[in-house]
Amino acid sequence: MRVAVGALLFEGNSFSLSRAGIEAFENNYLERGQDVLSKLRGGGVEVSGALSVFDKAEAEIVPLIASHGGCGGAVRRRVFEQLRDELVAPLAHGPVDGIYLALHGAMACEETDHPEVELLRMVRAAVGDIPIVVSLDLHGNVTPDLVDLCTAIVCYQQYPHDDAFETGIRGARLLLHALAGHPLRMAYRKLAMLISPTTGGTRLSPAMRAIYRECRALEGVPGVLAASYFMLTPWLERRDGGSGFVLVVDDPAIDAGALADALIAKLWAARHAFVPKLTTVEAAIAETIGAEAKPIILSEMSDAVGAGAGGDSVYAVRQFLALDTGAALLAQVVDPEVVAQAAQSPLGAELTVAVGNKIENRYGPPIVLKARVMRFFDGAFTYSGGLMSGVRASIGSSVVLQAGKLTLLVSTYPSYEYADEQYRAAGLDPRQFEFVLVKNPMNFQQTYAWAPKLFALDTPGAAAADLARLDWTLCERPFFPLDDGPQPYMRP
Numbered sequence: 001m002r003v004a005v006g007a008l009l010f011e012g013n014s015f016s017l018s019r020a021g022i023e024a025f026e027n028n029y030l031e032r033g034q035d036v037l038s039k040l041r042g043g044g045v046e047v048s049g050a051l052s053v054f055d056k057a058e059a060e061i062v063p064l065i066a067s068h069g070g071c072g073g074a075v076r077r078r079v080f081e082q083l084r085d086e087l088v089a090p091l092a093h094g095p096v097d098g099i100y101l102a103l104h105g106a107m108a109c110e111e112t113d114h115p116e117v118e119l120l121r122m123v124r125a126a127v128g129d130i131p132i133v134v135s136l137d138l139h140g141n142v143t144p145d146l147v148d149l150c151t152a153i154v155c156y157q158q159y160p161h162d163d164a165f166e167t168g169i170r171g172a173r174l175l176l177h178a179l180a181g182h183p184l185r186m187a188y189r190k191l192a193m194l195i196s197p198t199t200g201g202t203r204l205s206p207a208m209r210a211i212y213r214e215c216r217a218l219e220g221v222p223g224v225l226a227a228s229y230f231m232l233t234p235w236l237e238r239r240d241g242g243s244g245f246v247l248v249v250d251d252p253a254i255d256a257g258a259l260a261d262a263l264i265a266k267l268w269a270a271r272h273a274f275v276p277k278l279t280t281v282e283a284a285i286a287e288t289i290g291a292e293a294k295p296i297i298l299s300e301m302s303d304a305v306g307a308g309a310g311g312d313s314v315y316a317v318r319q320f321l322a323l324d325t326g327a328a329l330l331a332q333v334v335d336p337e338v339v340a341q342a343a344q345s346p347l348g349a350e351l352t353v354a355v356g357n358k359i360e361n362r363y364g365p366p367i368v369l370k371a372r373v374m375r376f377f378d379g380a381f382t383y384s385g386g387l388m389s390g391v392r393a394s395i396g397s398s399v400v401l402q403a404g405k406l407t408l409l410v411s412t413y414p415s416y417e418y419a420d421e422q423y424r425a426a427g428l429d430p431r432q433f434e435f436v437l438v439k440n441p442m443n444f445q446q447t448y449a450w451a452p453k454l455f456a457l458d459t460p461g462a463a464a465a466d467l468a469r470l471d472w473t474l475c476e477r478p479f480f481p482l483d484d485g486p487q488p489y490m491r492p
């Protein structure tokens with residue numbers, strides 16, 4: 001048995017001005033050929049999980065490429081084409097019995113509105129009618145085309161995404177099941193309903209937890225192999241954007257469509273629970289200033305790199321500084337110019353820097369600060385969990401600046417925030433500050449669950465949590481939460 005294994009993931013954001021080049025993939029992981037096996041066996045990503053199953057089954061593995069580019073506005077076309085072609089090329093060198101691919105489902109790229117569909121069309125053209133099992137981030141865009149191209153689709157079960165490895169296992173088992181001759185069938189249903197990830201946590205959001213339980217219970221029914229929910233990241237605007245379910249069954253007697261319809265009715269009924277409660281910087285400070293317990297966590301999720309924003313906003317920092325609280329704030333911002341400027345100076349030097357708001361320049365100019373160079377940092381860190389678990393990643397050359405009570409970690413590249421790895425690797429302990437600014441819609445709620453108070457900030461940006469703030473031009477109306485009615489709005 002020969003199975004091909006590959007991965008190509010990236011989460012796009014249509015509202016973001018940032019663009020991803022090849023370094024976005026290299027800064028996370030990008031393995032080719034035999035390195036896919038040697039570097040990812042024993043690791044924590046999807047391919048690692050899949051390899052553990054295929055190795056046990058003594059399958060011969062044909063490695064393709066395996067890469068996660070993190071998140072951003074869109075992948076540059078030539079970069080996508082290069083990676084796409086590298087992934088498909090080995091399939092020309094002899095037949096395989098089946099393919100497992102870890103994809104995201106919400107990649108954005110110029111000249112296509114569904115890069116994964118484009119990739120899978122090429123894979124299908126290369127291999128014909130063999131089983132292809134695909135795993136997706138649950139923030140992916142499942143569409144009829146995608147379903148048609150795959151034998152089975154399975155999504156992460158958890159958000160924060162702590163189950164990349166397990167998802168690889170589930171995908172690989174489905175592929176082995178198909179290769180053993182079981183006829184897999186999928187049912188797919190999708191609502192015109194967008195869910196702000198802030199309220200979409202599978203452990204912390206009661207409404208999402210209920211959907212999680214429904215799906216796990218269904219998977220206990222004989223013949224139902226996988227019941228996945230997906231909630232397209234709302235920041236990837238698509239004409240047919242929405243949330244829904246994809247079921248995989250192997251028993252022809254099961255009415256999988258009816259099961260999916262029942263899930264759809266439950267998700268629609270719960271829709272109002274997914275509207276996030278947000279706070280202004282001013283209100284968050286007024287509520288907590290002077291509190292003994294620290295730190296207070298402020299999430300400027302509208303600039304979340306993990307949601308595709310540029311990570312270079314200083315909107316919330318500016319608002320915080322304007323309140324003149326005298327409290328210590330730790331924040332991070334992407335600004336390669338400032339890193340380069342600081343690199344010209346010795347440690348301890350005082351500089352005048354204009355920092356931030358250079359990619360995301362729509363909500364104010366850079367902040368001008370007199371700042372001291374406290375530390376240089378090479379940017380390397382290791383993800384402690386989540387979809388990059390164990391991956392050695394980088395934010396590029398970085399510098400820690402101190403301006404009054406503001407401590408700023410300035411990096412060359414953006415990076416996905418799973419927990420607080422970037423701060424810690426730069427020698428910064430969030431516990432030492434009265435306020436810590438993070439840029440994350442969801443994971444921070446888990447990372448900083450121990451902190452006395454966490455606020456989801458109502459700030460503007462490419463990943464604004466308040467979906468009404470976004471400049472929608474494409475997503476077909478009606479859709480929730482912009483529109484509402486008693487009957488579910490369905491997508492084709």
Ligand SMILES: [Zn+2]
Pocket residue numbers: 137138139161
């Ligand atoms: Zn996701």
